[in-house]
Amino acid sequence: MAKGKTQTGTGKKIAFFDTTLRDGEQAPGFSMSAEEKLMMAATLCDLGVDVIEAGFAAASPGDADAVKRIAAEVSGPAICSLSRATENDIKAAGEALKPAKKSRIHIFLGTSPIHRTAKLDMSKSQVLAAIERSVSMAKSHCDEVEFSAEDAIRTEREFLVEALECAAQSGARVLNVPDTVGYTTPDEIYDLFSFLIANVRGAENAIFSTHCHDDLGLAVANSLAAVRAGALQVEGAINGIGERAGNCALEEVMMVFATRKDQFGVDIDIDTTKIYPASRMLSKMTGNPVPRNKAIVGRNAFAHEAGIHQHGVLNDRRTYEIMTPEDIGLPGNALILGKHSGKHALAARAKELGFEIDDDRLAAVFVSFKAMADQFGEIADAQLIELISGVTGSESAVWSLKRVEMRAAYGAQAEPFARVELEHPARGLVTDIATGEGPIHAAFNAVQHITGLSATVEELEINHVGAEGRTDCIADVLLRVEGQNFRGRSRTRDVIPAGVEAYVDAINRAAASLNRDAFGHEKKAVKPADAQNAA
Ligand code: KIV
Ligand code: ZN
Numbered sequence: 156m157a158k159g160k161t162q163t164g165t166g167k168k169i170a171f172f173d174t175t176l177r178d179g180e181q182a183p184g185f186s187m188s189a190e191e192k193l194m195m196a197a198t199l200c201d202l203g204v205d206v207i208e209a210g211f212a213a214a215s216p217g218d219a220d221a222v223k224r225i226a227a228e229v230s231g232p233a234i235c236s237l238s239r240a241t242e243n244d245i246k247a248a249g250e251a252l253k254p255a256k257k258s259r260i261h262i263f264l265g266t267s268p269i270h271r272t273a274k275l276d277m278s279k280s281q282v283l284a285a286i287e288r289s290v291s292m293a294k295s296h297c298d299e300v301e302f303s304a305e306d307a308i309r310t311e312r313e314f315l316v317e318a319l320e321c322a323a324q325s326g327a328r329v330l331n332v333p334d335t336v337g338y339t340t341p342d343e344i345y346d347l348f349s350f351l352i353a354n355v356r357g358a359e360n361a362i363f364s365t366h367c368h369d370d371l372g373l374a375v376a377n378s379l380a381a382v383r384a385g386a387l388q389v390e391g392a393i394n395g396i397g398e399r400a401g402n403c404a405l406e407e408v409m410m411v412f413a414t415r416k417d418q419f420g421v422d423i424d425i426d427t428t429k430i431y432p433a434s435r436m437l438s439k440m441t442g443n444p445v446p447r448n449k450a451i452v453g454r455n456a457f458a459h460e461a462g463i464h465q466h467g468v469l470n471d472r473r474t475y476e477i478m479t480p481e482d483i484g485l486p487g488n489a490l491i492l493g494k495h496s497g498k499h500a501l502a503a504r505a506k507e508l509g510f511e512i513d514d515d516r517l518a519a520v521f522v523s524f525k526a527m528a529d530q531f532g533e534i535a536d537a538q539l540i541e542l543i544s545g546v547t548g549s550e551s552a553v554w555s556l557k558r559v560e561m562r563a564a565y566g567a568q569a570e571p572f573a574r575v576e577l578e579h580p581a582r583g584l585v586t587d588i589a590t591g592e593g594p595i596h597a598a599f600n601a602v603q604h605i606t607g608l609s610a611t612v613e614e615l616e617i618n619h620v621g622a623e624g625r626t627d628c629i630a631d632v633l634l635r636v637e638g639q640n641f642r643g644r645s646r647t648r649d650v651i652p653a654g655v656e657a658y659v660d661a662i663n664r665a666a667a668s669l670n671r672d673a674f675g676h677e678k679k680a681v682k683p684a685d686a687q688n689a690a
Contacts, residue, residue, distance in 0.1 A: 168422045169382060169412065170205040171405055172364065172390040175437065176221070177208040177237055178402050179392035185441045189221040196225040196234075198436050199393075202429040204232050204405070206259060206388075211237040212251035213244040219251045226255035233299065235259040240289035249296025258297040261331075262289050266318045267306035279314055283321050290325035301329035303366065308334040308347070316354050323358040329388060330361050334377060337370025337400060341380035348384035364388035367403045369395060374403035379411060382419065393437050394445055394452065406430045406451045406483070414478050428484035435613075444616055451483060458490075460533075462497025465490050469499050492539065494528035504536070510543050520546045535644045535660045536667070553663040554579050554606055554673075556656045561594035573598035577605050577659065581673040598655045606662050607675020610634040610641075615657075617650050630657035636665040 176192050179185055187195065192209065199207050209225040210218040214237075226234045234255040236248035240262050252258035264275075264285055271277050277285070286302065293300045302322035307315055319330045332351065334344065344365070352363055365381035365388070367374040378389050391397075395404030409425045434452035438445050447455045457480040459465050467474030468490065490500050498521050505512055505520070512520060523546055528534055534542075540553050554577045561573040571594045576586045587604045591597030595615075603609055614633040619626050630653035632643045643661025647653045665671075670678050 167420070168387070168424075170362075170388040171203075171409070171423065171425065172206040172208065172235075172366075172388050173199050173204040173232075173392065173405060174208040174366075174390055174402060175199065175392040175394075175396060175405075176225075177210050178398060179396035179437075180210070182396055182398050182401070184443060185396050187440055189217060189224055191440045192221040193224050193228060195433075195436060195440065196229045198429070198433045200229050200231045201426065202433050203423075203425045205424065206233045206235050208235045208237060208261060210251075213238060213247035219247060222248075222251035223254065226252050226258065230256045233257040233259045235261050235301070237261045237263065238289075238293065240264040240285045242289075242292065245289060245293045245296055249293070252297055255298075257299075259299045259301055259329075260293040260297045261301040261303065262286075262293055262327075263303035263305045263331075263333075264289070264318075265306055266304040266315060267309040268311070269309065270306045279317075283317060286318060286321045287325045290322050290327050294326045299328045300326060301331055301364070302327040303331040303333050305333060306335040307332040308339045308344070309336070312347070312350065316351065319351060319355045320357055323355060323361045328361050329364050330355065330358060331364040331366050331388075331390065332381070332386075333366035333390075334368055334374075335366075337368035337374065339367070339377055340371075340373060341376045344377045345380040345384045348381045348386055352385045362387040364390060365403075366390035368398060369400040369402065369404075372400070374401070375407045375411070378403045378408055379419075382421070393433050394443075394449070396437070396441070396443070404450070406434060410451050410478060410483065413482070427482055431484040439614070457485060460491040460493045461495040462500065465500035466497055469503055492524075492528070492534045493532055494525060496524075496528070504539065505543055512543070516546065531646055533644060535657075536664050538660075540663070540667075553666075554602075554659050556652065556659050557584065559598055559652055559655050561598060561651065563594045571597050573601055573655075575601035575605065575655065577602065579673045595651065595654050598651075599658050602655065602658055602662060606666065606673075608636055608662055608665055608669075608671060610636045610658075610662065610665065612658075613640065615654065617654055620646075628653040630654045632657040632661050634658070634661040634665065636662075637669060639665070639668070641665040641668065 180187055196207050209222040212219040212222045222236045236251055238244040238248040238260050248260045266282060290300050290302055304310060304315055304318045322330060363386045365378045365386040367377040389408050391403030391405040393405055395401040409427060412419050412421055412423050413427050431452060434445060445452050447453050459468050464475045492504055501521055501524055502517055520543055523542055527542060557578050558576040562571055564571050570590050572588060572590045573594050574588045575598050576584055578584050585605045587601040589597050589600035589604060591600050613635050617628055617630045620629050621627050627646050627648055628650050629646045634641050641661045641664040643657040645653050645656035645660055647656060672678050
């Protein structure tokens with residue numbers, strides 16, 4: 156079993172139905188190409204989800220193609236296509252799913268009064284007839300059929316029972332009860348699932364599934380309540396993406412089950428260490444950053460800035476962490492140095508950066524650090540190194556950005572370039588001119604030439620902060636250097652220097668951690684004999 160998989164041995168297995176590529180992708184601003192969907196599906200497969208809803212084959216040729224490619228290339232989870240309760244949709248889904256080792260057609264039909272009248276113009280008996288016809292037909296086009304009573308939460312209970320009975324008796328193996336409009340509450344959905352499980356006849360061979368939207372911010376809580384009442388499948392999407400306010404965030408439910416086994420005691424087949432990579436991949440592909448304070452996968456989810464918290468975490472992480480960053484596949488912890496930080500955290504970071512400071516000098520550094528933190532908020536390592544060097548007199552061994560100029564040319568013949576001037580105590584001022592796909596990219600290339608470190612940009616985020624009178628740009632960059640991640644940050648008045656300075660900041664961290672000199676070469680350890688000769 157892979158690290159992170161959660162088995163409690165109770166025998167009650169909860170299946171995860173991932174609809175990132177269907178419900179998630181259909182939300183405005185989240186579209187993905189077939190190639191990207193394929194990469195995401197492979198990542199979801201690594202994560203260990205049980206079902207991947209790869210798209211809605213009848214919606215467009217592109218969707219059909221994506222479903223088909225995922226069906227052909229991803230094996231492990233069942234591959235599913237959404238389908239309306241019509242012959243054409245079912246055929247399109249069946250065709251796209253042909254290459255799958257395990258295939259599922261997911262038929263949905265509105266059952267609530269508002270859907271029956273305003274959208275479908277169908278009577279109750281017409282709805283039941285359509286369910287019977289479509290589920291029976293879909294059985295011969297795939298391995299298993301799921302039926303969703305769309306807008307189940309606002310459907311009359313007696314009719315919902317009839318609709319689900321009809322689906323189960325026609326051969327549906329999964330009976331999904333969606334809260335299509337994100338209207339329900341934990342108590343209400345618990346009561347509904349308990350009622351349905353007790354009253355739907357002919358569902359012995361089927362499982363009940365929950366699919367909650369987040370319009371009132373209750374999707375995860377509602378899904379958990381449905382599980383408590385007996386649902387055996389949870390539907391949702393990574394990062395909670397989906398129609399309107401989104402779907403249930405699957406990573407949150409996964410970590411609830413993994414962290415609160417005492418409360419739920421269910422088995423899941425999830426490798427939780429793949430959660431963070433899946434979340435990052437999705438965010439990068441769709442160009443939608445994950446909110447900093449998002450549960451589980453936000454940048455602050457494992458970051459500590461307050462002095463009291465940092466002191467506790469440095470002594471024993473469990474003081475303020477109920478899960479570890481490693482549990483979700485996030486390397487390292489994040490003690491953020493800012494105005495709320497205390498001396499313990501400052502001393503620990505200084506030590507990591509190679510400074511041995513006695514208590515008196517630490518006290519002096521701390522005073523300057525607090526003044527700097529008041530001005531800048533979060534303090535980057537490069538700033539800290541400069542500060543410690545300034546206060547203690549030890550030489551700072553980092554690059555600083557002195558000047559950047561660029562040409563932002565655009566067009567077929569255009570060749571953007573940047574001229575960057577960096578300074579290092581061991582090399583003085585060094586200038587490089589480089590080209591790139593764009594001016595920022597060209598500037599990054601120039602920094603790489605000068606520092607001798609090659610890096611790929613994993614993330615780059617630039618935000619305007621401040622209010623009337625004064626606005627600054629904060630740039631955050633995540634670089635991959637020799638298989639490791641390094642963050643950099645900068646705050647300046649303009650976008651361009653902010654981006655380049657953050658890049659230099661991350662390069663400085665990489666050089667310190669990988670023990671590189673000002674040319675990017677590995678620093679040689681000074682042997683005692685050499686030291687004596689030098690003296
Ligand atoms: O929210 C919803 O009702 C859906 C169905 C298609 C299951 O996404
Ligand atoms: Zn939905």
